[in-house]
Amino acid sequence: MNPDTLHTWVTIFVVVLTATAGDILIAGGMRKLGDLDDIRAASGLFGAIKAVLSSSMFLLGITCMALSFFSLLYALSGADLSLIAPATASLTFITTAAAAKFFLKENVDSRRWIAALFVCAGVALLAK
């Protein structure tokens, strides 16, 4: 693996890691809040916005998302969109599925794990 390729994949890895942390924190925060449509029906749009912004888990998630965003900009400045976008999005899918199982206790059934295998194979092909 030449240094440029390694550099690109390390950047992709950082994007994926921060995006996963952001996803899990935001999902956890939203889960604690409950159905946003219900909150909006009960206390209006500003009530819903206030409820979201007062969740510390949500704010931490947003911080991770911001870090992920700048890593993505960095990645895009040096490599093709057709590599970066599918690779980061789909690897985030896998790490998030795994993290959702461990942290959010979501039911990740065998079908979702088969999906993860396909995604891994797909990402391997992207790199060629």
Added chain:
Amino acid sequence: MMQHTLTPRRWLILVAVMLGASIGDTLLSTGMKHIGPVSLNHLSALFFALKNAWIIAGIVVLLGFMACYMTALSWADITFVLPATAFGNVIVTVLSRFWLHEQVSLSRWLGVALIVIGVGFVANGPSRTETVETAAKVEALP
């Protein structure tokens, strides 16, 4: 067995999740290609990138995407919402090829196809939209 528990409005939000990320990323990529490679020693260049019109447009689209995405997360499992973004991979590859004129190799297309097929496996899978009772009913079916 497919559960039709999503309202048209919720489907619309999933479509926005699908398109938003692809179009947003393409705008960001266009902006960063204008700015050129950023070196690790000059990461502050990433903040100056925020002044670029393409980057701003990308951020606006991605904010819309985030709003739809978070709304979706409030009524569905994250592993159910993410497949919507997976089809976005096809859209982003098409945009890379025809808008940004990148060379997209055959294996890269195959990779995208595999990813979408893989994520397609879970598209109809269990989600927060199904209650414990409906799940029990599905299991009780022959």
